[in-house]
Amino acid sequence: MRIVTFIKILAAIAVLAVMATTGYILREAQRGGVILPDPNRDMADELPEASNLPDVDPGERFFQRALEMVAMGKREQAKEKLLYILNFHPTSPSAGEARRILGEMNLDEILSTESMEGKSTHKVVRGDSFFGIAGKNQTTLEAIVYFNGLTSLDALFPGDELVVMPLNFHLVIEPGRKMLSLWRGDKMLKEYPMVRSEAAAPAMTTKIAGKSGIVGSKKVAATDPAFRSSQKALTLSKTPLMIRGHNPADGEETGRGFFVSAADMEELSLLLRPGNDVEIRSSAR
DSSP states (O other): OOOOHHHHHHHHHHHHHHHHHHHHHHHHHTTSSSOOTTTOOOGGGGGOOOGSSSSOOOHHHHHHHHHHHHHOOOHHHHHHHHHHHHHHHSSSHHHHHHHHHHHHHHHHHHOOSOOOOEEEEEETTTOOOHHHHHHTTTTOOOHHHHTOOOOOOOOOOOTEEEEEHHHHHHHHETTTEEEEEEEEETTEEEEEEEEEOOOOOOOEEEEEEEEEEEETTTEEOOTSSSGSSSEEEEEETSSEEEEEEEEEEEEOSSEEEEEHHHHHHHEEEEEETTTTTEOOOTTTO
């Protein structure tokens, strides 16, 4: 059989099948088994009016997509979408949560003990001390203990290797917004809401003058074994105001300053050192 003849036979069979199906539908329609559309009905009348359609916030679409990226482990793509929301849709209802998630992701990367990005290895030589290593690498004893999984500052031996990370961050304090933010260069890393702040604090640029721990009413130094479990406090130059952690169990805090949650204060204490810049912005800014 020629191929053309074969194709003609298949076409004829297809036409007969369509005709049979159409006849079946018409018979069922006459019996009431099938409801056919009314050709005289205007379907446009059944469509919702544009004014009744819900508004879809473009920032919300990007936010949902960012959450999907996070769930799939695509962190960089997720960060790009979160940044897009903050830069181009800052008034979106999702902007606040996008800022919070982005901050958590930034700090997860910085505080990772598995990644060496932004960190280096210091090889101990004769005469080294923990204080000396911290000073040379613009870091603190607290950070050295954390990144090396130490439980105490024991003796050092030549050839030992320590992971160190320069703590080159700065703070921006906005009393009017009750917000404190951590920056590296011109990049904001994370925002920390303040539990209480000095709304009338004068605008100024200052520095972190020192770091201490508070146990009850007693101050302890970073070298004291009690420092690890203490409530951390950062003193500032040029002003008596301090940056402190808030513990609800202690009731109303005494003293003037800027108070964040105890967990946020632990994180800030780990990442900051004396000499870091601090900008206090006026409430009107």
